[in-house]
Amino acid sequence: MPMNPNYNIIIQPSYHNLNMKTSPQAENAEPQPQAVVNEQVLLAPTSTQAQNDVKEESSDSEDFQDDDGDPVELTRAKVLSIKERAKYELRRVMLQKEGVAPTRKKRARTVKKALRVGRIVVVGHVKYKPFETRKVKEEMVSWMSNTRRLFKDYAIHNIQKNLGLHLPIEQQGAEVHHKKMLVLTLLESLDFLHKFKYDDSGTLVCYAFEADWFVDMIVDVIYLNGLHQHLNAENFDAVFGLAGAAAFNALSCFKKGVYENIDASTEQFCDPYSRIVAMMQLIQRDNAKKERLMWLCNLIIARGREILGLPYTAGAIILRISHGYKVKKNDDPFVELADRTVSQVSHGRLGNFMVDILPFLAKVPAWFPGAGFKRIAREST
Numbered sequence: 001m002p003m004n005p006n007y008n009i010i011i012q013p014s015y016h017n018l019n020m021k022t023s024p025q026a027e028n029a030e031p032q033p034q035a036v037v038n039e040q041v042l043l044a045p046t047s048t049q050a051q052n053d054v055k056e057e058s059s060d061s062e063d064f065q066d067d068d069g070d071p072v073e074l075t076r077a078k079v080l081s082i083k084e085r086a087k088y089e090l091r092r093v094m095l096q097k098e099g100v101a102p103t104r105k106k107r108a109r110t111v112k113k114a115l116r117v118g119r120i121v122v123v124g125h126v127k128y129k130p131f132e133t134r135k136v137k138e139e140m141v142s143w144m145s146n147t148r149r150l151f152k153d154y155a156i157h158n159i160q161k162n163l164g165l166h167l168p169i170e171q172q173g174a175e176v177h178h179k180k181m182l183v184l185t186l187l188e189s190l191d192f193l194h195k196f197k198y199d200d201s202g203t204l205v206c207y208a209f210e211a212d213w214f215v216d217m218i219v220d221v222i223y224l225n226g227l228h229q230h231l232n233a234e235n236f237d238a239v240f241g242l243a244g245a246a247a248f249n250a251l252s253c254f255k256k257g258v259y260e261n262i263d264a265s266t267e268q269f270c271d272p273y274s275r276i277v278a279m280m281q282l283i284q285r286d287n288a289k290k291e292r293l294m295w296l297c298n299l300i301i302a303r304g305r306e307i308l309g310l311p312y313t314a315g316a317i318i319l320r321i322s323h324g325y326k327v328k329k330n331d332d333p334f335v336e337l338a339d340r341t342v343s344q345v346s347h348g349r350l351g352n353f354m355v356d357i358l359p360f361l362a363k364v365p366a367w368f369p370g371a372g373f374k375r376i377a378r379e380s381t
Contacts, residue, residue, distance in 0.1 A: 094230075115140065150227070155243070158216065165178075180254075208279070249268045
């Protein structure tokens with residue numbers, strides 16, 4: 001977004017170094033001066049997702065197996081179950097910890113861990129005949145690619161629709177040139193992932209990762225494809241990294257004139273994913289910016305739960321902020337109490353009742369028409 005020279009831009013050290021090309025290992029580097037995100041403290045997210053039922057193994061060493069007896073040959077049904085549980089584990093790791101494994105060795109290690117977790121869940125710690133063939137491992141790697149492709153497909157649709165890449169029908173002949181020039185501008189930084197607004201003082205404020213189309217894309221890809229069950233509501237770094245990398249990758253392909261069969265390989269995702277995750281890690285160092293990010297995560301969760309028809313109320317948010325209480329069920333009595341309080345406070349605003357205009361109504365009985373405020377007051381005590 002071009003900056004108007006007539007407006008002031010707040011400049012101070014910030015995580016918002018949009019032209020940063022670095023890896024997560026560079027997170028300790030001194031951030032560069034950039035436009036500062038509004039530091040207003042808003043609402044934090046609530047952990048509503050089910051926790052993973054198996055803890056990730058802390059070591060790659062083989063689990064204990066009894067030396068007595070012959071190894072068990074796993075049936076085809078058990079192998080299928082192990083692979084399904086391993087796929088669940090891979091999704092969890094990609095959405096909670098590391099969306100893109102940067103090296104072949106690290107991908108192999110992630111797959112090995114996932115298969116091990118799946119095996120322990122299905123058959124336990126038993127001596128078994130190895131089933132982890134090359135074909136099985138390739139299937140797991142393909143499953144990881146499938147997750148990236150989900151983000152890629154939504155990214156292609158959203159950026160073409162929302163970043164001005166399409167021209168009206170009467171200008172279709174110029175669209176290829178238009179896309180190429182616009183994409184060159186967009187790829188100069190990661191600004192297309194952020195929202196820019198002028199505040200009342202005329203200062204340009206950047207809201208990191210809050211571009212409307214980007215938030216819409218994350219909500220859709222996560223909640224319309226069942227990925228929400230793998231989320232950690234306290235940390236969306238990998239989710240933002242995957243979504244941003246998918247958008248950047250799509251734009252890079254558009255730059256080359258490729259609009260179909262766009263690749264979703266690790267190599268294509270790795271660099272933009274690392275840049276975005278590094279930015280997220282810098283955000284975590286500033287409490288105010290971290291709270292803003294947590295509010296954004298909370299917004300995504302609330303909108304996603306709304307799509308699924310699940311409640312996520314103001315009461316749940318208030319309890320999370322004021323007391324650190326995490327709601328674990330839909331009919332939580334504390335949430336009901338908080339919701340009722342919010343409703344009563346909203347009803348009690350000045351001008352909501354005739355008594356605010358006609359004070360003598362304060363003396364009429366509760367059954368009198370227009371005296372509903374007395375019932376609400378009684379219920380609030």
